[in-house]
Structure formats: structure tokens, C-alpha cells
Amino acid sequence: MTESAPVNRPLRALLVGAGGMGRGWLRTIRAYDEVELVGVADLNVATAKAALDEAGASEVPVGQTLEELADAVAPDFVVDVTIPEAHHPVTMEALRRGLPVLGEKPLAATLTEALELTAAAQAYDRLFMVSQSRRYNGHLFAYRRQLLQLGRLGVLTAEFFKAPHFGGFRDAMDHPLVLDMAIHAFDSARFLLDADPVSVYCEEYNPPWSWYAGDAATTAIFELSGGLRYVYTGSWCSPGQETSWNASWRASGEHGTARWDGDGPPTLEIVEGREAAPNSDDPSVDPHPGIAGSLREFVAALRTGSTPMGTARDNVMSLAMVHAAIASAKAGGRVHLADILEQAYTQARAQATGPVADALAGWTSVSPPG
Ligand SMILES: NC(=O)c1ccc[n+]([C@@H]2O[C@H](COP(=O)([O-])OP(=O)(O)OC[C@H]3O[C@@H](n4cnc5c(N)ncnc54)[C@H](O)[C@@H]3O)[C@@H](O)[C@H]2O)c1
Known part of the structure; x- marks a missing residue:
């Protein structure tokens, strides 16, 4: 991934989705001085306006969609807090425009869409990180x-x-x-x-x-x-x-x-007679809690090129656990994650086009390449 975030100013964030969780993101973005909120898009513009008014930030531009705002406000990255069904179109469009994305969980509404977005991050060489807030x-x-x-x-x-x-x-x-x-x-x-x-x-x-x-x-x-x-x-x-x-x-x-x-x-x-196994985990690591923690890790990754927790290619395995569990409940038997991923990969290859299809075709296994 070749990110090139400017180092001498706050990064410009475009928030897409201003519902219940979007409001939380709006406050979190505004509270972090490494980031500047430059626009809020929501299909329901009144929702975006109300969220900004509530936060005392009525001057921030609003629009219905990412497409409507992106050229005008020139963001450095997008925060996708739309409903799960919109994660694929919104994040795909952002990546296609060369914008890194910090997205809410779940990565996408389906595993097929999740693999397409993972391939898109690879194809457009941009960071797509899923904010699993409870990790922080x-x-x-x-x-x-x-x-x-x-x-x-x-x-x-x-x-x-x-x-x-x-x-x-x-x-x-x-x-x-x-x-x-x-x-x-x-x-x-x-x-x-x-x-x-x-x-x-x-x-x-x-x-x-x-x-x-x-x-x-x-x-x-x-x-x-x-x-x-x-x-x-x-x-x-x-x-x-x-x-x-x-x-x-x-x-x-x-x-x-x-x-x-x-x-x-x-x-x-x-227990008595046993000793704690040695480990090299750094005890001083104490993340900022919740979405403030994932925002900090995302910004650090953009600035330094470090690999954050929750890259799409990593997070897709958490989503695969969800879909494998559902498949198992439906089938009434044990399900292997490799089978679920294989099915989703076949579907993703059938429906992806352009550079995303090319990226998917280059994978040597159903798991995205590291
Ligand atoms: N991490 C957590 O603890 C946590 C908690 C709650 C929700 N979430 C996640 O956050 C996301 C949003 O959840 P929510 O509760 O805020 O939902 P919500 O329905 O309250 O808000 C979603 C907003 O997105 C807007 N929207 C939908 N499609 C859009 C599009 N294409 N372009 C622009 N705006 C669009 C809707 O108009 C709506 O205002 C979901 O993925 C959800 O799973 C995470």
C-alpha cells in the first residue's frame, strides 16, 4: 500500500452516514486534532444537517452522497458509517477515487461483497480498514x-x-x-x-x-x-x-x-506448581478506547504506512466466521470456513469487473494475499 498522507496538517475526513453511529463518529472526528471534518453525506440531508447542528458545526458542507461532496471538499479519506447494504457501493466508490476508507463493521453485507472490497483496496492500492471498536x-x-x-x-x-x-x-x-x-x-x-x-x-x-x-x-x-x-x-x-x-x-x-x-x-x-509462560506482548500498550482508538490507528497508518488491526484482508476472516456460523445453523452440520470463502470467491469473480476483477484473479488462494 502506498499511502501519501500529508504530514504538516490535519487529515481531511469526509463522513458518509449520519445516523445513530454516524453521530458518534462525527463527535469523535471533531474531538481529534489530527483530523478535520470537511463534509458529511447522508441520503437524508436533513439528518446530516441535524447531526452537524447538534455538534455545533453547522458550517461543515453537507450533501446526499459521497459523489456529490468528494470533488468539492477534497477529502484525504472517507469514514463509511452507512447501513451494511451501502458499505459496498460507498466504499467501492471511495477506493475507486483513490481515497482510503475507515469503515464501520460489518465489512460488507455479504462475504462476496467483502471479498470484492478487499480486492478493491488491493487494486486501487489504498487502505481499507474496518473499525471493530470493541478491540480498542x-x-x-x-x-x-x-x-x-x-x-x-x-x-x-x-x-x-x-x-x-x-x-x-x-x-x-x-x-x-x-x-x-x-x-x-x-x-x-x-x-x-x-x-x-x-x-x-x-x-x-x-x-x-x-x-x-x-x-x-x-x-x-x-x-x-x-x-x-x-x-x-x-x-x-x-x-x-x-x-x-x-x-x-x-x-x-x-x-x-x-x-x-x-x-x-x-x-x-x-495453578500451583506451574509457571506463567513467557510472552513478548508489550504490557505498556493501552489503546485509546472505542472508535477514537480505531481512528487514531487509521491516521497513524496513513501517515507512517504501518499496518493497522482490521485491514479488510484481516477483518474478512471475522466476517467469514459469522457467515459460516449462519451456514452451519441452516445446514444443521459443521461447516468449514474454506468452503464458505470458496463460494464467496467464485461469486465475487463472477460479478467483479475492471481492476477489482483483475486483483481477484491474481489471488492464489481464497484468502486475500498478505
Ligand atoms: N461499532 C459499534 O459498536 C456499532 C454500533 C452501532 C452501529 N454500528 C454500525 O454502524 C453502521 C451504521 O449503523 P447506524 O446504527 O448508525 O445506522 P442508521 O440506520 O442509524 O444510520 C445509517 C445512515 O446511513 C445513511 N445512508 C444509507 N445509505 C447511504 C448512502 N449510500 N450514502 C449516504 N448515506 C447513506 C442513512 O440515511 C442513515 O442516516 C452499521 O454498519 C452498523 O453495523 C456499529
């Missing part, structure tokens, strides 16, 4: 260091039990928990274990009292490289003794156990 958490980093001390790991579990009444699209969508929320825990597990998911067996179901149309509860058992298991159990209609939004975690290894309740500091027990 000092306790999660500390927990990762604890896991390294456990020696060889057997199993990592994450429990997620909440009972939110969102109203709106989540109540009506298929797979609301797995598609909209579990990706955070799946992605955190990849971060914690630094291992690749191989296969999954998943069941989805909807408790009788559920207020969701789609299945709001799930259990997924992943096998990762090296035989390690990751078990996720969650429900979005589970009132009482709710877990953290970050889930509640337990890791069992040969020297002991480490737990994290998702909110406070994690705890480690190395």
Missing part, C-alpha cells in the same frame, strides 16, 4: 497477555446475555444476534487467540418469549488452527443478570485459567 479496550489487551501466560490453550468461551428492546431494523432482521452483534465477540476471539478459524458448528434459535422476528439466540463451537476450541453462547432476549456488552470470557490453558467479565480488569490463576 485496555482490558482486552491485558486479557490477551494473560492468555499468553496460560501456555497451550484448550478452550475459550464467551457468554453474551442481554435483553435490549431496540425497535427498528434489528427486531425484524434475520439472524439479529449473529449478524449484528456476535461479530464483535468473534473478532475479539481472533484477536485474543491469534489463530485462524477452521470450522464451526452452530445452532440458532428463538426463545418463545423473544420479541425478535429472527433467531435471537445462538451457540457456536469453532475449531481454530491447532485444534483449539472457541465457544460462543449468546442471547438478545435474556433478561436478568445481563453480561457486559463485551461478553463474559473464560480461557482454559495448561497452566491455569483466565477470566474477563468484559468490564473490569481480567483475572488470571496460574
Whole structure:
């Protein structure tokens, strides 16, 4: 990737999507002096205007689309906070224009679109990073260091039990928990274990009292490289003794156990007669929390050429976990991620055109090249 971000001034950000999460991004961008908000696009211009008025930034130009604003405001990069179905067209257009993109999760609405966008970042030689905001958490980093001390790991579990009444699209969508929320825990597990998911067996179901149309509860058992298991159990209609939004975690290894309740500091027990395994993780690393952390990492990557967490080619594996889990629940059996990726790759090659098709054709495996 050959980024060439100017070093002597704040980077110019164009925000696309000013809904619930877009407003959070707007505040975060404005609060960071390395970045200047130069435009806000939303299909509903009144939404963009209202978000800017609320932030005391009414002077920032607004428009309906990225296309409408990009030439006029000359951004250095785009922040894509549109709905998942719009991630593909918006991010593709930005990359085609040579603009790096910091996008909200999920990478795209489908795995096929995700592979196309990953290829587009390669074809247009621009950074496309997905902001998995829950990775930017000092306790999660500390927990990762604890896991390294456990020696060889057997199993990592994450429990997620909440009972939110969102109203709106989540109540009506298929797979609301797995598609909209579990990706955070799946992605955190990849971060914690630094291992690749191989296969999954998943069941989805909807408790009788559920207020969701789609299945709001799930259990997924992943096998990762090296035989390690990751078990996720969650429900979005589970009132009482709710877990953290970050889930509640337990890791069992040969020297002991480490737990994290998702909110406070994690705890480690190395059993008597065993010693913590040595590790080289830097204990001083403590990221800025949430989307402020991913924005900082993205800007640093543009300025220095460093590789951030959440590049599209890395994040596509977290999305593959989601789609493999759904495929497993539908099929009633274990699904290999390589098969899911192969299908998506075949579809992506069939529908991509121009430089994106060329980039896809050059991949020697279904996983994007590093
Ligand atoms: N990281 C997190 O914790 C977190 C939390 C909430 C939402 N999200 C993600 O953020 C994204 C946005 O979610 P939200 O809750 O803000 O949704 P939302 O529906 O409230 O807002 C989306 C906005 O995008 C606009 N939009 C749609 N298509 C567009 C296009 N082509 N061009 C310009 N504007 C367009 C819509 O008009 C709307 O205002 C989703 O991908 C969601 O998964 C992440």
C-alpha cells in the first residue's frame, strides 16, 4: 500500500452516514486534532444537517452522497458509517477515487461483497480498514497477555446475555444476534487467540418469549488452527443478570485459567506448581478506547504506512466466521470456513469487473494475499 498522507496538517475526513453511529463518529472526528471534518453525506440531508447542528458545526458542507461532496471538499479519506447494504457501493466508490476508507463493521453485507472490497483496496492500492471498536479496550489487551501466560490453550468461551428492546431494523432482521452483534465477540476471539478459524458448528434459535422476528439466540463451537476450541453462547432476549456488552470470557490453558467479565480488569490463576509462560506482548500498550482508538490507528497508518488491526484482508476472516456460523445453523452440520470463502470467491469473480476483477484473479488462494 502506498499511502501519501500529508504530514504538516490535519487529515481531511469526509463522513458518509449520519445516523445513530454516524453521530458518534462525527463527535469523535471533531474531538481529534489530527483530523478535520470537511463534509458529511447522508441520503437524508436533513439528518446530516441535524447531526452537524447538534455538534455545533453547522458550517461543515453537507450533501446526499459521497459523489456529490468528494470533488468539492477534497477529502484525504472517507469514514463509511452507512447501513451494511451501502458499505459496498460507498466504499467501492471511495477506493475507486483513490481515497482510503475507515469503515464501520460489518465489512460488507455479504462475504462476496467483502471479498470484492478487499480486492478493491488491493487494486486501487489504498487502505481499507474496518473499525471493530470493541478491540480498542485496555482490558482486552491485558486479557490477551494473560492468555499468553496460560501456555497451550484448550478452550475459550464467551457468554453474551442481554435483553435490549431496540425497535427498528434489528427486531425484524434475520439472524439479529449473529449478524449484528456476535461479530464483535468473534473478532475479539481472533484477536485474543491469534489463530485462524477452521470450522464451526452452530445452532440458532428463538426463545418463545423473544420479541425478535429472527433467531435471537445462538451457540457456536469453532475449531481454530491447532485444534483449539472457541465457544460462543449468546442471547438478545435474556433478561436478568445481563453480561457486559463485551461478553463474559473464560480461557482454559495448561497452566491455569483466565477470566474477563468484559468490564473490569481480567483475572488470571496460574495453578500451583506451574509457571506463567513467557510472552513478548508489550504490557505498556493501552489503546485509546472505542472508535477514537480505531481512528487514531487509521491516521497513524496513513501517515507512517504501518499496518493497522482490521485491514479488510484481516477483518474478512471475522466476517467469514459469522457467515459460516449462519451456514452451519441452516445446514444443521459443521461447516468449514474454506468452503464458505470458496463460494464467496467464485461469486465475487463472477460479478467483479475492471481492476477489482483483475486483483481477484491474481489471488492464489481464497484468502486475500498478505
Ligand atoms: N461499532 C459499534 O459498536 C456499532 C454500533 C452501532 C452501529 N454500528 C454500525 O454502524 C453502521 C451504521 O449503523 P447506524 O446504527 O448508525 O445506522 P442508521 O440506520 O442509524 O444510520 C445509517 C445512515 O446511513 C445513511 N445512508 C444509507 N445509505 C447511504 C448512502 N449510500 N450514502 C449516504 N448515506 C447513506 C442513512 O440515511 C442513515 O442516516 C452499521 O454498519 C452498523 O453495523 C456499529
